[in-house]
Amino acid sequence: MRAALLEALAGIVGPAQVLRDGDLSAYEADWRKRWRGRALAVVRPGSTAEVAAVVRACAAHGTTIVPQGGNTGLVGGGVPDASGTQVLLSLQRLNRVRSLDAANLTLTVESGCVLQAAQQAAAAAGLLLPLSLAAEGSCTVGGNLATNAGGTQVLRWGNARELCLGLEVVTAAGDVWDGLTGLRKDNTGYDLRDLFIGSEGTLGIITAATLKLAPQPAAVVTAFAACGSLEGCVRLLALARARLGSGLTGFEVMGRFALELVARHFPQLPRPLPAAQWTVLLEASDVEGEAEARARFESLLGAALQDGMVADAVVAESLAQSKALWHVRESIPLAQAEEGLNIKHDISLPVSAIPRFVERTDAELATRWPGVRLVNFGHLGDGNLHYNVQAPEGADAKRFLADEEHAVNRVVFDAVAACGGSFSAEHGIGALKRDELAARKSPVALGLMRAIKAALDPQGLLNPGRLL
Ligand code: FAD
Ligand code: ZN
Numbered sequence: 001m002r003a004a005l006l007e008a009l010a011g012i013v014g015p016a017q018v019l020r021d022g023d024l025s026a027y028e029a030d031w032r033k034r035w036r037g038r039a040l041a042v043v044r045p046g047s048t049a050e051v052a053a054v055v056r057a058c059a060a061h062g063t064t065i066v067p068q069g070g071n072t073g074l075v076g077g078g079v080p081d082a083s084g085t086q087v088l089l090s091l092q093r094l095n096r097v098r099s100l101d102a103a104n105l106t107l108t109v110e111s112g113c114v115l116q117a118a119q120q121a122a123a124a125a126g127l128l129l130p131l132s133l134a135a136e137g138s139c140t141v142g143g144n145l146a147t148n149a150g151g152t153q154v155l156r157w158g159n160a161r162e163l164c165l166g167l168e169v170v171t172a173a174g175d176v177w178d179g180l181t182g183l184r185k186d187n188t189g190y191d192l193r194d195l196f197i198g199s200e201g202t203l204g205i206i207t208a209a210t211l212k213l214a215p216q217p218a219a220v221v222t223a224f225a226a227c228g229s230l231e232g233c234v235r236l237l238a239l240a241r242a243r244l245g246s247g248l249t250g251f252e253v254m255g256r257f258a259l260e261l262v263a264r265h266f267p268q269l270p271r272p273l274p275a276a277q278w279t280v281l282l283e284a285s286d287v288e289g290e291a292e293a294r295a296r297f298e299s300l301l302g303a304a305l306q307d308g309m310v311a312d313a314v315v316a317e318s319l320a321q322s323k324a325l326w327h328v329r330e331s332i333p334l335a336q337a338e339e340g341l342n343i344k345h346d347i348s349l350p351v352s353a354i355p356r357f358v359e360r361t362d363a364e365l366a367t368r369w370p371g372v373r374l375v376n377f378g379h380l381g382d383g384n385l386h387y388n389v390q391a392p393e394g395a396d397a398k399r400f401l402a403d404e405e406h407a408v409n410r411v412v413f414d415a416v417a418a419c420g421g422s423f424s425a426e427h428g429i430g431a432l433k434r435d436e437l438a439a440r441k442s443p444v445a446l447g448l449m450r451a452i453k454a455a456l457d458p459q460g461l462l463n464p465g466r467l468l
Contacts, residue, residue: 002040005061009043009087012053017044017093027088030079031072031135032337035431037080039066039088046093048110048168048176048207055205055461056174058087064464065089067201069112069143072135074344075430077200077466078143091142094207097121105213106165106182111142111206118211127213130157130249134330142206148198150426152329155381156249156285157214159426161197166210169196172203172457182210195452200428201463203456217285219293220249222322225301225313226276230355232309233278233380237351239309240282243300247293250283251381252329258377261335262328269331270324272314280310280380281329283322329377333386336375340397342390343405347416348425351383358387361415365389368411369404384425387412413440429467437467 010018019042029036045051058065067089068078080086091112098108102125109118115136122129131144133151144160157163166181179193196204227233233253240248256277263271273279286293297315304310316322336342349357365372371392378385389408391400413423413436429437453468
């Protein structure tokens with residue numbers, strides 16, 4: 001059976017693209033090194049037709065498939081289980097830019113196209129693909145859509161879902177659904193595109209997408225502002241929205257300990273402001289020009305300083321300085337990985353509830369686990385916090401995770417629920433939060449999800465054991 005499937009797969013994609021030997025950890029272990037599985041084979045098709053043929057061959061043999069893009073996912077959704085029976089379907093070779101329509105402001109790329117390459121294709125035409133996350137140098141557009149990725153520009157442009165107009169998908173039956181449209185309006189029945197977005201490889205294999213572009217702004221200016229409290233950050237957000245309107249394109253918050261970790265593990269990075277309880281990264285984009293952007297920004301920060309919501313602020317003087325400020329923010333996930341394993345919570349809350357949530361939950365965690373360290377940062381403009389819990393200094397992080405993760409999650413997720421929030425804002429469910437979904441989603445919602453899964457993948461071939 002296995003030999004026959006492997007031979008069929010080699011016949012479809014060529015023997016060189018069916019990997020079985022050597023070090024396959026780049027495919028079989030996840031980015032956080034929390035999951036390590038073993039695939040029957042890593043299969044790397046080079047076209048949509050090959051993806052469809054691979055799916056048909058796997059279906060004929062009853063072999064399950066784990067789709068994978070850049071393997072930067074944080075919830076263990078894109079790596080095989082330990083059984084050695086699953087086909088790891090890597091989309092990395094489907095990486096072509098198919099077309100760009102400047103007048104329609106759309107870009108069509110294959111799903112294995114690395115996000116940064118898609119951004120560059122847009123920029124080469126003087127346009128902006130406004131999806132940006134720290135993993136953009138390796139994550140793929142297909143992975144972004146399969147997880148409905150967020151990132152740092154959601155407050156202005158929305159999640160990956162809002163940026164996607166059309167999809168091409170290989171179904172679990174091995175058919176190709178060509179839904180590649182650049183239309184902004186198309187009310188012709190159920191929205192199939194939106195079903196596949198965020199489905200984490202459980203409903204179909206995304207092979208290409210048509211994405212929305214925007215004009216490049218004439219200028220982008222970045223600043224750091226130090227706040228004594230989260231209330232101050234929330235008030236600054238309201239002021240920035242009022243003053244900058246749609247010109248506010250980034251509003252990220254970083255807790256003191258998160259920045260301490262960056263300083264510890266990346267001492268070469270700048271420290272633009274003295275340590276504060278909270279530091280906000282603001283980004284303003286302007287259609288007019290740099291001088292206008294800077295003036296609006298300085299007047300905003302001046303007002304915030306005068307009001308006392310901000311204690312100190314610095315505006316980047318150049319593009320290089322702007323990039324350096326972003327680099328500090330984007331180094332937080334890497335710095336905490338250097339510091340050791342931690343318990344990650346990717347939560348969303350009404351922005352107004354965030355200060356109260358953090359104050360109460362910090363206090364409860366500190367009482368139950370004395371010395372516990374909170375790496376708190378995130379996309380405050382979207383109400384999305386990465387509220388991560390690190391073992392006390394000097395403690396065995398692996399042990400802490402094994403013994404305490406469940407109880408810590410309970411404290412955090414109960415507090416999130418009490419504030420009307422979500423336990424998964426942007427990273428998805430994968431293997432990590434499957435039990436949480438089963439326990440916290442309403443039975444009606446779960447029933448509808450299972451019905452959709454059964455209708456689109458009746459054999460349960462696509463990414464089993466993930467999400468549902
Ligand atoms: P993978 O990890 O390969 O796969 C993710 C999931 O999608 C898996 O379930 C997989 O089966 C499925 N999948 C992948 N490709 C396809 C396809 N073509 N068709 C069907 N299913 C598919 N996420 C955010 O939302 N916001 C952030 O700010 C953010 N920052 C990050 C920073 C770092 C440093 C890292 C490592 C990750 C970050 N992430 C973030 C998480 C991750 O980058 C995103 O989820 C990303 O969108 C995953 O893309 P990928 O190509 O690596 O997908
Ligand atoms: Zn994030």
